[in-house]
Amino acid sequence: MAASNYSLKVNRELLDLNFESYRLSLDAIPTYNIELDAAVEEVQLKDTHYTLEHMRAFGMYNYLHRDPWYEDSVLFVDCKGRVLNLTVTLDTALGKPREVYRMAEPGQCQDRLCASLSLTSATWAALSDGGGRLQLLRTGKRGDGAHAKWEPLFTEDMGQPFTILHSVSHVQPGVQAGVHTVEVLLLHLQKDPQDSKGSGYSVCLEWVTVANAAGPGEERKYAVRKRRVLRGKSVPHYAAVAPQGKGLMLASDKPFIFTHVDGIPVEQPEPEPMEVEKTDPIYFWQQTEEDVTVCVRMPEGVTRDDVQFQLTADHLSLGLQGFPPLLEGQLYASVDPDASAWVFKDQKSLELMLQKRSEGPVWPELVMGDRRGEFVMSDEQAALLHERLTHLTSEDLNGNPDKDKPPCNSQELEDCDGFPEDSSSLTHFDGETLRPTQVVNLGSHQFLFTVDVDPAEMPCLCLRHDVDALVWQPRPDRPGHMWEHVATFNALGYVQASKRDRKFATCAPDFSFASLCECLRRCFLYRQPSPLETQLVNRKQGRQVGQVAKQQVASLDSDRPILGFRASSERLFVLTASNLFVLKVNNN
Structure with missing residues (x-):
């Protein structure tokens, strides 16, 4: 990652x-x-699927879909396999939701999921029957008041049940000009035999590219052109394909990596060391419950007039006139700008005092994502931390001084009780290289x-x-x-x-x-x-x-x-x- x-x-x-x-x-x-004339198709999870990730992916699924191309238009799927649409023009004259498409009878599927729908464009939609079948439908202009039925132009069994997270439609430029392409992002959970400590499942995202034939008279023939697979250990909070299929964006608690392209394993790059060579920190910082003190090294000959300093409640910018900022970015937590100040110290360093807006919380970092500083802990802080953590290294099973409370057995913890090993992040993947280009630590x-x-x-x-x-x-x-x-x-x-x-x-x-x-x-x-x-x-x-x-x-x-x-x-x-x-x- x-x-x-x-x-x-x-x-x-x-x-x-x-x-x-x-x-x-x-x-x-x-x-x-x-x-409603028929109940909404709600699929209940089986006992074997009550893991935290199954609940996030399917137990909390939003069965209602708003059409972003047409105001006050929503769609859902009922138990009869009908895709129903309600478009509101007058609240006091609401009619029944009208059928726009009816799915074929689903085959026997042991792990069937809920049907899912994604509105790809103003005239296209992607539909999953919950049993592993993906359909691309030409809907026509859905908001013109017409009652035309949706027309399926692509149907394929993807091998296992899934839900659709997102889809986009575009026309290829350049050499393949005029080729209509649909990018669909699918989610499913798979048994992971190598996972001995977690839930036993891995989260699989499949980015499928479907396009029509470029030859004349074959515009209606759609086929899968490319399949890319990502794997991770948590259901993403956010997942979407960029316009024109130029990239992918994910927000998740744990990292995802591309593992296969068209069935061929992706060669994983060697992990890059965080520091190629040892460099001295450009600043040192300390903190108490009330404030943060930062000491930034300055080049020789720098005066107060050369310093450019800007501070808001949650953003810091510090540098020298005519040069890029030495330290810039979003602070880990809010500060009080009016109660903060900076001074020169021995003409070699600049000392910055930041007043925390909320007392108590410990900052794990000064500026989000900045690793060029070094945190210095005082003797008092080290002693206090040692005192607070003594019970964790006690020979007594119950190191808690409250003897009436039973000891904690780590084997009884569920997945949701553990703190995530990887911090939550927002990542943009390039569509060509499949490598992450921008990563935000959401903290x-x-x-x-x-x-x-x-x-x-x-x-x-x-x-x-x-x-x-x-x-x-x-x-x-x-x-x-x-x-x-x-x-x-x-x-x-x-x-x-x-x-x-x-x-x-x-x-x-x-x-x-x-x-x-x-x-x-x-x-x-x-x-x-x-x-x-x-x-x-x-x-x-x-x-x-x-x-x-x-x-x-x-x-x-x-x-x-x-x-x-x-x-x-x-x-x-x-x-x-x-x-x-x-x-x-x-x-x-």
């Missing part, structure tokens, strides 16, 4: 440092209930959800930064700025962590609101701050409040588990086994 070589650059203009909280609004959300940035915003772009990913939730738009055509911060949901990172029964999360494509749903019945809506008609006054601080962010709660009239959850700019769609609920959120 490549070392982290990139950091996410937060757009400070999209952060609201004065945000206080969400105000609970008792305004009712208009909710419309559509009873404490918890992954929240994926959302389709612009159908011409890759899906966005939402990460927790401190208490906020930040939405990032991948830009694979901009190597220097591959992930762009496009929206912020204030305090959503903190809010979602308090929802113990949370199942799905999403947001509107125009970022006007974010929403969470629980496993049963309840949905929570968090609106962006909006101006007030009359200004309010904060009694504690004595300042005027010009805008308020609202929280709303909707309780569905159903006792069935929520199986699907999607949002458009105006509506929320909630799917259960027997009902499809439409919640009117905005009246634009």
Whole structure:
């Protein structure tokens, strides 16, 4: 796995440092209930499949799909093998979901999964029957109101059951101009006989390229042109193919590597040493519970006027005028810029004092992904650490001084109890070399959800930064700025962590609101701050409040588990086994 070589650059203009909280609004959300003619096809996991990775991949699958090309249009598959579509134009005149395609009877499959659907383009879709069969369907323009049936132009048995994670469609340029190509990303879990300590399964991603024949009159003949296989040990939080099939992007707790191309094993490169030659650190740093002290070596003859220094709550830039920055990037945690300062020390080094915004947490690194510094631990810190870890090396089985508590038996731990050996990362793989080009160490940035915003772009990913939730738009055509911060949901990172029964999360494509749903019945809506008609006054601080962010709660009239959850700019769609609920959120 490549070392982290990139950091996410937060757009400070999209952060609201004065945000206080969400105000609970008792305004009712208009909710419309559509009873389904047949139940949604929900596949229950078998007892042998109740590993953590099976639950992440299939037990938490979102059965509802929003069409990003057509507003307020959703699709799902029912138990009869029908692909059903509901397009809302008027809430008070909702009809039944209409059938757009019916799958053939699936064959006997012992480990059958749920059917999955990916809308490839405005006129194409990829469909899995859950039994191992992949179909590419020409749908026509789905949003023109026509009731044309979808036409299958490619069907192939991929050998084992899978779900579709993502797909894109494009036309080849250059020599193969006019060749229509579909890139499909598949996920399945395989028994791993070499895994003696984990769950016994490995996660397999298969990147399949399907294209039509280039000859005249053969435009309707589609075949698999290339198959690439990646393997890892955790189900990715995010996985998508770049436009034109030029790359692949993954966010996962553990690394993935390409193992096969068209059935031929990929020669794995020799692991590169982290340091080719021993170099002296360019800075040293220490920390306490309250602050961080950094000492940066400076060239001879440097004066204060030569120093260029910029510090925000979570970003540091330090360098000399006319030269690239010596130290630049996102800080591991937030600091207070007003309480931080720097001074020259003996004209040979610069000493920087950073005041932590939150006391207590220990920073494992100063700047995310920067390995050119050396952490220096004081004698007091070493003694305290030794005291805290003494019980781990005690000869007594129960080193815990609380004798009433039983000792911990590591053999009783489940997969979900262990701390991941590899830190969570966001990786971009080049489509030609299959090598990682940009790697972001996500660290404490918890992954929240994926959302389709612009159908011409890759899906966005939402990460927790401190208490906020930040939405990032991948830009694979901009190597220097591959992930762009496009929206912020204030305090959503903190809010979602308090929802113990949370199942799905999403947001509107125009970022006007974010929403969470629980496993049963309840949905929570968090609106962006909006101006007030009359200004309010904060009694504690004595300042005027010009805008308020609202929280709303909707309780569905159903006792069935929520199986699907999607949002458009105006509506929320909630799917259960027997009902499809439409919640009117905005009246634009």
